[in-house]
Amino acid sequence: MSYKNFPMVSKVVFGRGSFNQLSEILAPKRLSMNAPFIYLIDDVFKNNIWITSRIQLSYDDKIIFISTKEEPKTSQVDALVEDIILMTKALPSGIIGIGGGSILDLAKAVSIMLTNEGEAKDYQGWDLVKNAAIYHVGIPTISGTGAEVSRTTVLTGPEKKLGINSDFTPFDQVILDSELTKDVPKNQWFYTGMDCYIHCIESLSGTYLNTFSQTYGDISLQLCKELFLDDTLSEEESQEKLMMASWHGGMSIAYSQVGVAHAMSYGLAYLLGVKHGIGNCIVFDHLEEFYPEGVKLFKEMKRIHKVELPQGICANLSDEEFDIMINIALNLVPLWENAIGKNWRNTITSKKLKELYQKM
Structure with missing residues (x-):
């Protein structure tokens, strides 16, 4: 091998x-x-x-x-x-x-x-x-x-x-x-922090997972939980922990991959220009089916930090526009393989993705 x-x-x-x-x-x-x-x-x-x-x-x-x-x-x-x-x-x-x-x-x-x-x-x-x-x-x-x-x-x-x-x-x-x-606005801090959190959830629950990825992912996820479920940390502690969570989260996907949230947020970014961090949050909010525990914790973090996500961004899209996003997402084969497995095409269809996008 x-x-x-x-x-x-x-x-x-x-x-x-x-x-x-x-x-x-x-x-x-x-x-x-x-x-x-x-x-x-x-x-x-x-x-x-x-x-x-x-x-x-x-x-x-x-x-x-x-x-x-x-x-x-x-x-x-x-x-x-x-x-x-x-x-x-x-x-x-x-x-x-x-x-x-x-x-x-x-x-x-x-x-x-x-x-x-x-x-x-x-x-x-x-x-x-x-x-x-x-x-x-x-x-x-x-x-x-x-x-x-x-x-x-x-x-x-x-x-x-x-x-x-x-x-x-x-x-x-x-x-x-x-x-x-130190001067990062609160919402932006949350969205990019959640990008890191979602890296961990997708890496740690993926089919590509190995000990290398898991070691980094576990540390990053632990830091994210300390940061986003506890608001008693000093500013300095919070900044340093998120910096290291980001580093370890990035390393956790070096030898594995991300998954459903990233694949679908690429579609939002391409068609609607939605920025990466917030795009991941908008998608992840609707992925209980794939990441039940991860999404539950994400919703709790949103509540603690009083973050409201944009709603209905796909409400007025045409079928052609949905197809553009769906095709972008479906082309990201390694992400789907990691999330679902080699036979991912059996469950991830254009119809399935359209239904998910329509919730956003």
């Missing part, structure tokens, strides 16, 4: 204030005076001097602020790559992503597309990337998605929402500074 030989993030710094070590970490990685570092930063930090003043630019280093109002698109990756090629004299020394899951995914995708020909959409799938990415660093400013540790970069393309899943995707360096997450 042949086992998957997965790469992991090769270097990680953890600790409050560790963001201050960024320039010291990057210095030895600079290829030349003409090879800049390119910082992709969530534009929510555009006027945030507390973050931007701590980034030391040298030579031709550039900051590009990016709006995260929409999910990352393959066309956005292509445009960024083109801009970077036009503004730099040589291949950059590295790409540094500072933000939530969307920015981290863009940083991973851009670093891959700077060394691989064609368009980002050509690489949506599993193990299609031929050349190693340039050096890339991930600095999460919100916890939950697991994007800082995963080997995928989730993108919406012209025909599908699917990640660039490859051995070249994981970051070379991650800085986990929980202090950077």
Whole structure:
């Protein structure tokens, strides 16, 4: 039997204030005076001097602020790559992503597309990337998605929402500074935290489960329960625990897979532009049939944190629109195999998915 030989993030710094070590970490990685570092930063930090003043630019280093109002698109990756090629004299020394899951995914995708020909959409799938990415660093400013540790970069393309899943995707360096997450709005904190929780539920109850995945998943799930069922934690404790829950949750799916909620939320994202965290929550709320205990606990967490999910987002969709979402979801074969098993097509039909979407 042949086992998957997965790469992991090769270097990680953890600790409050560790963001201050960024320039010291990057210095030895600079290829030349003409090879800049390119910082992709969530534009929510555009006027945030507390973050931007701590980034030391040298030579031709550039900051590009990016709006995260929409999910990352393959066309956005292509445009960024083109801009970077036009503004730099040589291949950059590295790409540094500072933000939530969307920015981290863009940083991973851009670093891959700077060394691989064609368009980002050509690489949506599993193990299609031929050349190693340039050096890339991930600095999460919100916890939950697991994007800082995963080997995928989730993108919406012209025909599908699917990640660039490859051995070249994981970051070379991650800085986990929980202090950077201190200003995350309450609802966003909950949605991305639930993304992490749902990773665990889907991984731990899947047919792909193995001891590697289970070990990480168990730790992440325990941290999620401490965080979301107990509101007596200090802010600092809460931030650090969610950061580590996100890391372990991301690791738990490295050797397994996610499941029904993720497959169906990809459909919502592609058609309606629903962001990943909230999309997972909207779907998961209706999945008692697949994850009875997980959904029961999720509803309890919603109640404790007084979170109301949007209702009726699929109420006025046409049959054609339902079909688009259903086809996106059905194409995610490994997710369904993990959730249901090899014979998943016997139970997961277009009719079944339509009934579920109609509840949302």
